[in-house]
Amino acid sequence: MIKFEILKTSKKSKARVGRLTTDHGIVETPNFMPVGTLGTVKTMSPRDLNEIGAQIVLSNTYHLFLRPGPDIIREAGGLHKFMNWEKPILTDSGGFQVYSLAERRKVKEDGVEFASHIDGTKHFFTPEKVIDIQTAFGSDIMMPLDECVPFPCDKKVAQDALVRTTAWAKRSKSYVAGKEGPTLFGIVQGSTYPDLRKRSAEEICGIDFPGYGIGGLSVGEPQEEMFGMLDVLSQVMPEDKPKHLMGVGFASDILGAVDFGIDLFDCVIPTRLARHGSFLTLEGKTSIRNARFERDFTPIDPECDCYACKNFTRAYIRHLFWAREILSMQLLTIHNLRFFMRLLEKVRKDILAE
Amino acid sequence: MIKFEILKTSKKSKARVGRLTTDHGIVETPNFMPVGTLGTVKTMSPRDLNEIGAQIVLSNTYHLFLRPGPDIIREAGGLHKFMNWEKPILTDSGGFQVYSLAERRKVKEDGVEFASHIDGTKHFFTPEKVIDIQTAFGSDIMMPLDECVPFPCDKKVAQDALVRTTAWAKRSKSYVAGKEGPTLFGIVQGSTYPDLRKRSAEEICGIDFPGYGIGGLSVGEPQEEMFGMLDVLSQVMPEDKPKHLMGVGFASDILGAVDFGIDLFDCVIPTRLARHGSFLTLEGKTSIRNARFERDFTPIDPECDCYACKNFTRAYIRHLFWAREILSMQLLTIHNLRFFMRLLEKVRKDILAE
Numbered sequence: 099m100i101k102f103e104i105l106k107t108s109k110k111s112k113a114r115v116g117r118l119t120t121d122h123g124i125v126e127t128p129n130f131m132p133v134g135t136l137g138t139v140k141t142m143s144p145r146d147l148n149e150i151g152a153q154i155v156l157s158n159t160y161h162l163f164l165r166p167g168p169d170i171i172r173e174a175g176g177l178h179k180f181m182n183w184e185k186p187i188l189t190d191s192g193g194f195q196v197y198s199l200a201e202r203r204k205v206k207e208d209g210v211e212f213a214s215h216i217d218g219t220k221h222f223f224t225p226e227k228v229i230d231i232q233t234a235f236g237s238d239i240m241m242p243l244d245e246c247v248p249f250p251c252d253k254k255v256a257q258d259a260l261v262r263t264t265a266w267a268k269r270s271k272s273y274v275a276g277k278e279g280p281t282l283f284g285i286v287q288g289s290t291y292p293d294l295r296k297r298s299a300e301e302i303c304g305i306d307f308p309g310y311g312i313g314g315l316s317v318g319e320p321q322e323e324m325f326g327m328l329d330v331l332s333q334v335m336p337e338d339k340p341k342h343l344m345g346v347g348f349a350s351d352i353l354g355a356v357d358f359g360i361d362l363f364d365c366v367i368p369t370r371l372a373r374h375g376s377f378l379t380l381e382g383k384t385s386i387r388n389a390r391f392e393r394d395f396t397p398i399d400p401e402c403d404c405y406a407c408k409n410f411t412r413a414y415i416r417h418l419f420w421a422r423e424i425l426s427m428q429l430l431t432i433h434n435l436r437f438f439m440r441l442l443e444k445v446r447k448d449i450l451a452e
Numbered sequence: 453m454i455k456f457e458i459l460k461t462s463k464k465s466k467a468r469v470g471r472l473t474t475d476h477g478i479v480e481t482p483n484f485m486p487v488g489t490l491g492t493v494k495t496m497s498p499r500d501l502n503e504i505g506a507q508i509v510l511s512n513t514y515h516l517f518l519r520p521g522p523d524i525i526r527e528a529g530g531l532h533k534f535m536n537w538e539k540p541i542l543t544d545s546g547g548f549q550v551y552s553l554a555e556r557r558k559v560k561e562d563g564v565e566f567a568s569h570i571d572g573t574k575h576f577f578t579p580e581k582v583i584d585i586q587t588a589f590g591s592d593i594m595m596p597l598d599e600c601v602p603f604p605c606d607k608k609v610a611q612d613a614l615v616r617t618t619a620w621a622k623r624s625k626s627y628v629a630g631k632e633g634p635t636l637f638g639i640v641q642g643s644t645y646p647d648l649r650k651r652s653a654e655e656i657c658g659i660d661f662p663g664y665g666i667g668g669l670s671v672g673e674p675q676e677e678m679f680g681m682l683d684v685l686s687q688v689m690p691e692d693k694p695k696h697l698m699g700v701g702f703a704s705d706i707l708g709a710v711d712f713g714i715d716l717f718d719c720v721i722p723t724r725l726a727r728h729g730s731f732l733t734l735e736g737k738t739s740i741r742n743a744r745f746e747r748d749f750t751p752i753d754p755e756c757d758c759y760a761c762k763n764f765t766r767a768y769i770r771h772l773f774w775a776r777e778i779l780s781m782q783l784l785t786i787h788n789l790r791f792f793m794r795l796l797e798k799v800r801k802d803i804l805a806e
Binding site: 136137138140141142143144145165166170173174175180181182392393395405409410411413414417418420421423424425427428429 | 490491492494495496497498499519520524527528529534535536746747749759763764765767768771772774775777778779781782783
């Protein structure tokens, strides 16, 4: 079970500071969820995550379904115990990953058939099945199966996906009725069509979930279009429920989305960029490989309080990166995630200080 | 400067417990030095190293000479500061790595010419040059240039290498005379010929160094041959000086070598095996990939007190390894190094308890 309280709403926008209480602890919102695709946030141990201030992580149902599979996670005592993470976990439904498989998946009325990206084995996800899987994980928050569409997307295609997403949301809601288990959110789709977004929000919120994911954004559309959709949604969706803008994003996306009342974010950007040698600051991303850092004996970001910035220089991390040393990826990941944590800490602080 | 004290010698063998005091702290001997080839023990942060109880690390002159180069390390304030490691550092001379280059190196009377394994650029190491490099690093203990030979090795070749190693050791000793800098050890060679080992030990120890490396072992010879050489050396080398058996080894090598009065060990085995998915216990090495660990929710080693064993199961680490998650390498490295630390802690304790 979850509880969501709004502690303060901004005077300037729909931004708010809230508190999401779960069985595994409290998440201060707005917040960013590091992505632990396969039951680990890449290169990070749980104590690293605690140190950077992570309050919740997101894991991917599609990936964990394929490896190690829900049975092993259930037998381990659930995902928290399996990965030794005591704080909240939100799992997605696999809908987005299956969408990413493109021609390796086939959407049917009953669910979606797909071929594993690992070994090509065929699988079929239904709304009920992804709930069973996430129940095996013991997630705090789970997502229903949805259908994400690419950008740009023909309106008819987007509308068909919306209709299916609503139908699946209803089936999902019925399936969990009266059962113990993770808290089920709804997911709003509708591509970049204001009327479809509005319709999806009305339909999904009409089913009445304790929280909502906003899917199908940050899939290639310009930032203004994304903000336009959030504007539409902010006028339709209930203010008292937590809203998760799925898969978003860059710092500027997050700062903008907060103003439309978004409470939760997740994205692989900070971790993926780190593994490719880039660090994040308020100025954007910078590659540590750059020759100008060869003799730069200052921290990645002098303002940052993370383990990497407190203990190592750009010259050292650059050396590690060129030498393909794993420690470079760890240090950059620690910094990039801490950067996002600090960004959201500041957002919360600024709203509270208004 | 270093100081070496023997606290207790075993009644059953030449094994002893000692204390090596350096400018960066104390090393209890016998001890194992994790290998930080490129200024980082692969996958480990300095705090991880502190946590497993590492008291000293070994870094490789050859690798650090090529990347990032001694100038950058000097400008960073030395290797300790560059890699943020406050405890002692021993650097090898590059002799072994250059030997490993095989046909990419040419031994001359004055030194050794070699082509970088990275980009083929030509370099020339002389006894004086490797001292300059290690002085730039600010190592606590440095090694002189030596010539290592393969196993098996023609006696004439081994003898020529021995003669050159002695000549280079003399040049090295003269070169550091009256200078501030790292403490220079000598290196004994002589392949697996008892008379050559004895001769090398007499020549090198005759030059009088504050400590000695024993090189050219664990290069493919049977363990008994290695122990045979250590037996010969234990009768010739001074008992009051610290002895480092370079590049050794497996747990059984270490336990045997301790009885011949060896004080320091270093080896890439625990870290390399970890990255390839194997964990070490007293029974030897075991691959975490093994199917029998799929549902094994016990720690790698229930006896072990490391972070990996205290917090994660074999099933989880196996999953991480198959999913190519870096955390698996980190956890296995932490365990394997801690296993070696505990092994040497027990050796010291047992001798003291005799």
